[in-house]
Amino acid sequence: MSRLTRRTFLGAASSVAALAAMGRPAFAQGAQIRHFWWGNPDRDKRTFAVIDMFNGTHPDITVSGETLGFDDYFTKLTTQIAGGNMPDVIQQGYGVLFEYIANGAVVPLDEYIGKSLDISKIDQSAIDAGTVDGKFYALSIGANSHMAIYNTRLFEEAGIVPGETFDPYGYTYDELAEFAAVIKQATGVAGTDDNTADYQNFSDFVGQKGALLFNEDGSYGATQEIVEEYWSTWEKIRNAGGTPPAQETAGLAGVAELSQQGIVTGKSAMTYLWSNQLVGVQGLVEDTLGAAMYPNTPDMIPGSIVQPSQFICLTRDSVDPVAATTYMSAFVNDLDMTEVLGLERGIPSQSDVRDALEAKLTPAEAVSVAFFDGIQGKTAALEPPPPSGANEIEQTFERIAVGVLLGERSIPEVASDFLNQARAILARA
Amino acid sequence: MLKFFRRNLAGYAFLSPWLIGFFLLAIGPILASLYLSFTKYNVVRPPQWIGIDNYVYMVEYDQRFWKALQVTFNFVVVSVPLKLIFALGVAMALDKGIRAIGWYRALFYLPSILGGSIAVAILWRQLFNYDGVINSVLGLFGIAGPYWLADPNYSLWTLIVLAMWQFGSPMLIFLAGLRAIPQELYEAAEIDAASPVKKFFAITVPLLAPVIFFNLVLQMIEAFKSFSGAFIISGGSGAPLDSLLFFTVYLYNEAFSFLRMGYASALAWVLLLIIALFTAIAFWTSKYWVHYENERG
Numbered sequence: 001m002s003r004l005t006r007r008t009f010l011g012a013a014s015s016v017a018a019l020a021a022m023g024r025p026a027f028a029q030g031a032q033i034r035h036f037w038w039g040n041p042d043r044d045k046r047t048f049a050v051i052d053m054f055n056g057t058h059p060d061i062t063v064s065g066e067t068l069g070f071d072d073y074f075t076k077l078t079t080q081i082a083g084g085n086m087p088d089v090i091q092q093g094y095g096v097l098f099e100y101i102a103n104g105a106v107v108p109l110d111e112y113i114g115k116s117l118d119i120s121k122i123d124q125s126a127i128d129a130g131t132v133d134g135k136f137y138a139l140s141i142g143a144n145s146h147m148a149i150y151n152t153r154l155f156e157e158a159g160i161v162p163g164e165t166f167d168p169y170g171y172t173y174d175e176l177a178e179f180a181a182v183i184k185q186a187t188g189v190a191g192t193d194d195n196t197a198d199y200q201n202f203s204d205f206v207g208q209k210g211a212l213l214f215n216e217d218g219s220y221g222a223t224q225e226i227v228e229e230y231w232s233t234w235e236k237i238r239n240a241g242g243t244p245p246a247q248e249t250a251g252l253a254g255v256a257e258l259s260q261q262g263i264v265t266g267k268s269a270m271t272y273l274w275s276n277q278l279v280g281v282q283g284l285v286e287d288t289l290g291a292a293m294y295p296n297t298p299d300m301i302p303g304s305i306v307q308p309s310q311f312i313c314l315t316r317d318s319v320d321p322v323a324a325t326t327y328m329s330a331f332v333n334d335l336d337m338t339e340v341l342g343l344e345r346g347i348p349s350q351s352d353v354r355d356a357l358e359a360k361l362t363p364a365e366a367v368s369v370a371f372f373d374g375i376q377g378k379t380a381a382l383e384p385p386p387p388s389g390a391n392e393i394e395q396t397f398e399r400i401a402v403g404v405l406l407g408e409r410s411i412p413e414v415a416s417d418f419l420n421q422a423r424a425i426l427a428r429a
Numbered sequence: 430m431l432k433f434f435r436r437n438l439a440g441y442a443f444l445s446p447w448l449i450g451f452f453l454l455a456i457g458p459i460l461a462s463l464y465l466s467f468t469k470y471n472v473v474r475p476p477q478w479i480g481i482d483n484y485v486y487m488v489e490y491d492q493r494f495w496k497a498l499q500v501t502f503n504f505v506v507v508s509v510p511l512k513l514i515f516a517l518g519v520a521m522a523l524d525k526g527i528r529a530i531g532w533y534r535a536l537f538y539l540p541s542i543l544g545g546s547i548a549v550a551i552l553w554r555q556l557f558n559y560d561g562v563i564n565s566v567l568g569l570f571g572i573a574g575p576y577w578l579a580d581p582n583y584s585l586w587t588l589i590v591l592a593m594w595q596f597g598s599p600m601l602i603f604l605a606g607l608r609a610i611p612q613e614l615y616e617a618a619e620i621d622a623a624s625p626v627k628k629f630f631a632i633t634v635p636l637l638a639p640v641i642f643f644n645l646v647l648q649m650i651e652a653f654k655s656f657s658g659a660f661i662i663s664g665g666s667g668a669p670l671d672s673l674l675f676f677t678v679y680l681y682n683e684a685f686s687f688l689r690m691g692y693a694s695a696l697a698w699v700l701l702l703i704i705a706l707f708t709a710i711a712f713w714t715s716k717y718w719v720h721y722e723n724e725r726g
Contacts (some may be wrong), residue, residue: 071665075685082472099688103473129715248559250669251579392687395666402669406580424490 031323034087035312037067038073040258040280041256043344048121049336056328062322070256079103080317088318089328092138092311094129096392098385101137106313108135112325118333126349128381129308137313140329142346143373144309146200147275148292151189154269157291158186169374171234176295180242182407183269186299186423192270193262194243195236197253199394201272205296207380218387220422227415233406235411244268250405254398258284275368276309276346282364289364291371293378302380305373343368389429393422432591466694468536476691483695494696497679498703505587505652509593513644515597520603521633534601541597550591550661554578557587557662566596578662581672588673591658600643605641607633638719646711653704676700 022376037047044067051065066087068076074096092100100106113119115135119127122140130138148168160166160179180191189259203213205226212244212396237243244267252260262268264284272294273281278292282289294304312331318324330337337351343365348354351371361369400418434441441448466483468476487494523533543549555648556562557577564574608623614632623631634641656677659667666682667674680700 078472078685078688100473103471105473112674247576247579251576253668254666293725395686399666399668399671406670407668410582428486 024041031061033063033089033134033320033324033327034063034066034089034383035063035079035327036068036077036088037091037310038070039067040285041071043067043177046344049340050331053337053340054327054334056332060328061326063327066267071353075423079153080387081181081247084317086315086317088315088320089201090142090313090315090322092313093155093309094311095136095386096391097311097313098132099388100313102388103134105316106137106323107316107318108137109139109325110136110322116322116325117329117331121333121350121352123351126308126324131385132309132385138308138311139313139332140308140349141304141310141332141341142276142343142348143372144346145203145295145372145379146272146304146307147278148270148272148294149278150270150282150290150292151285151287152264152290153287154183154187154189155408158183158191159397162290162292166193168290168291168336169378170300171292171293171295172298174236174298176240177237177240177317179261180237180270184241187269189266190241190244190262190268192337193268193272194230194246194249194405195272196237196238196246197398198272199397200274201294202227202230202397203241204303205233205237205242205297207305208297208299208301210301214384214387214390218426220393220419222419224412224415224419227418228411231401231411231415235404246407247404250402253402253405254280254395272311275371276344277373278341278368279344279362279364291367293375302378303418304375304379305382306375307382308349347372387426387429389425396421396425447721462694462697463690464531466698468691469689470691470694471688472690473688479691483692484699486692487695487699493674493679495672497674497676500585500672500674501676502666504588504592504655505548509645509648509652511589512593512596512648513599513641515593516599517603517637517641517646519596520600520607523600523604524607527540534604537600538597541595547657547661550658551697553587553591553658554662558721579669581670583663584672586664588655588658590651592655599648602640602644603637606637610636639721641716642711642719644706647709649711650704653700653707 012297014385024091028096035047035051036042039047044065047067048065051063054063055061059098070190073091077090086105090106097106109117117139117365118137119139126140126143130136130140155166158179160182164170166175166179176192183189183191202222206213206222209226209229211223212224215221215224216291234243238246243249244262248267258264258273258280261271261273261281264281270292271281276292278291280288296303312328314321314324314328331346332338333353334352335356338348338350339356339360342357342362348357349366357365397418400414402409403414403417433539453674464687465476467478467480469482470476470477520538523530540549558564559574559579563577579589599684610633614636615628615644618628645691654677655675659673659675661680662672663678664723665670665678665686667678676696677700680692680693680696683696
């Protein structure tokens with residue numbers, strides 16, 4: 001009710017404004033746009049600075065920013081959907097985006113392309129990733145991949161030299177077990193975080209075993225053998241002494257905050273995250289960080305993917321889609337604004353922006369760019385969008401894998417429990 | 430009838446802010462949630478009527494529902510008596526005329542005000558971390574403390590201790606109750622040379638029974654609804670291994686993580702029925718152990 005009233009009011013207000021200002025761009029006088037994203041302190045600072053720049057150059061549009069940590073972001077968005085007061089522009093990830101599109105919370109952008117929204121310089125692959133059933137919904141902020149982030153000082157102290165004793169783009173789980181134990185002995189810090197309950201690593205592993213996470217028919221792709229082998233692989237690394245104690249890892253299962261990662265708390269020398277998070281993590285630690293791919297099996301089948309890190313989308317509840325898309329367009333195209341944003345949300349999908357940034361990279365950003373060059377040809381093809389329930393399966397994995405860490409049940413038992421629950425979730429979704 | 434209303438108009442006018450709030454903000458949502466509990470509703474699409482499917486699924490297939498019930502029952506059964514015993518003990522200690530008793534009362538009540546807050550739950554997490562304060566203190570005595578929060582055998586105890594720490598409000602009510610017991614009874618017992626234990630069970634407990642009953646019902650309902658501590662300490666998921674999967678945490682997850690508002694509404698109604706049932710049982714058994722002074726014995 002209140003939404004309708006407000007809309008009607010704004011509608012009336014904007015037609016009056018349009019009449020009063022004939023010949024000016026068709027914005028409502030003083031259009032109010034809300035932009036909502038999940039972030040971290042570094043990202044929030046950059047984004048608010050960009051919003052100030054935009055407001056300074058667009059006197060007829062006022063953008064206000066709202067931000068929350070990842071864990072709370074979708075909760076708040078859910079209540080906003082229910083209340084019919086979603087912000088105009090929201091941030092979305094590859095995982096959940098498609099549920100929002102299917103349910104109509106996010107609306108297509110096609111009618112604004114070439115008018116308020118310029119996508120002429122955006123990579124075709126990024127446009128394809130945001131397109132569903134021939135309609136373009138989601139504007140990619142940048143490209144992303146899985147990245148193992150390591151502490152170069154601890155590696156050096158243990159005598160592990162990237163490029164000689166350690167190939168960041170082609171090491172195996174067995175090699176990881178070895179050098180993680182060496183680091184523990186040399187420095188007292190565990191060589192690697194324990195990924196037993198890490199779904200990102202698990203999904204890569206499924207690819208490395210030549211399977212799909214979700215089959216063509218929508219059924220779950222990981223088999224009993226793959227799940228068992230994954231957990232046994234990490235058990236081997238753990239037993240070799242390369243990880244923090246299992247119970248410590250159990251306490252962190254499902255925790256997404258950067259400040260809690262082993263490499264930040266000083267509990268381990270290597271942590272597994274998304275490549276765009278390198279910049280944020282580097283801001284939290286003194287030592288210089290290095291980048292590597294996730295470990296692989298001896299067969300070296302690619303398992304990591306390159307995918308859009310995040311999108312910005314226009315919501316169903318937007319009060320002024322033209323003003324909102326004007327802002328979205330500047331967010332990905334304006335060279336001054338994108339310079340402030342840097343690579344914090346991934347490698348930009350706009351070619352001019354990439355060229356402009358190249359000259360002014362910070363050391364951490366240079367590591368990111370080198371990493372993207374290094375993984376060329378070593379990644380898997382992007383899988384089709386995940387089905388409904390994928391998010392719940394991920395959380396179920398994180399929850400159940402704790403049983404492996406605490407050793408209360410055998411690996412085969414926990415694996416079949418997980419697969420049964422995954423199938424039940426898909427059947428119910 | 431009209432006359433009645435006219436005579437009471439002023440009263441209703443003064444009541445109206447509360448009445449409007451009650452009907453719009455309480456009764457409305459309650460009825461809406463009852464309706465939603467019979468639907469499949471993911472917030473974005475309109476609700477879809479599915480009859481009693483939510484309730485059938487809950488009872489027949491949902492293992493986590495049963496797990497959540499079990500965790501919540503364990504919590505209620507252990508934390509409520511411990512908290513009441515603790516509160517009564519402190520109240521009896523304060524009942525003896527100590528100097529500056531007002532200060533102590535305020536001091537002991539403070540955790541009840543703070544206890545439900547997010548900040549304290551986060552503080553609790555810090556205290557019970559493996560390298561937190563509790564284990565450091567234990568370390569001074571040569572005891573290697575467990576992983577309180579990561580070990581499903583211990584995690585619930587940290588929340589029981591958190592609940593006990595919030596003993597302030599039952600304590601104050603006990604204190605008022607103790608003050609109402611006539612001193613002559615104790616003096617008479619004194620003359621008969623009754624032991625302190627005897628005095629406690631023969632005088633204090635029976636005369637305090639109505640207050641104990643009141644506190645029991647209140648704290649039981651509170652414990653069934655307990656949420657923020659478990660939510661913060663388990664990182665919102667009921668981890669580790671669902672050992673902190675309180676009913677309300679599970680409900681929250683279903684509603685906001687998995688967008689199953691219809692199912693979450695059904696869970697909320699089941700919780701309401703369970704609390705009503707237990708309150709009814711408490712009232713029913715009370716006639717066997719609670720006696721009021723004005724009753725004929």
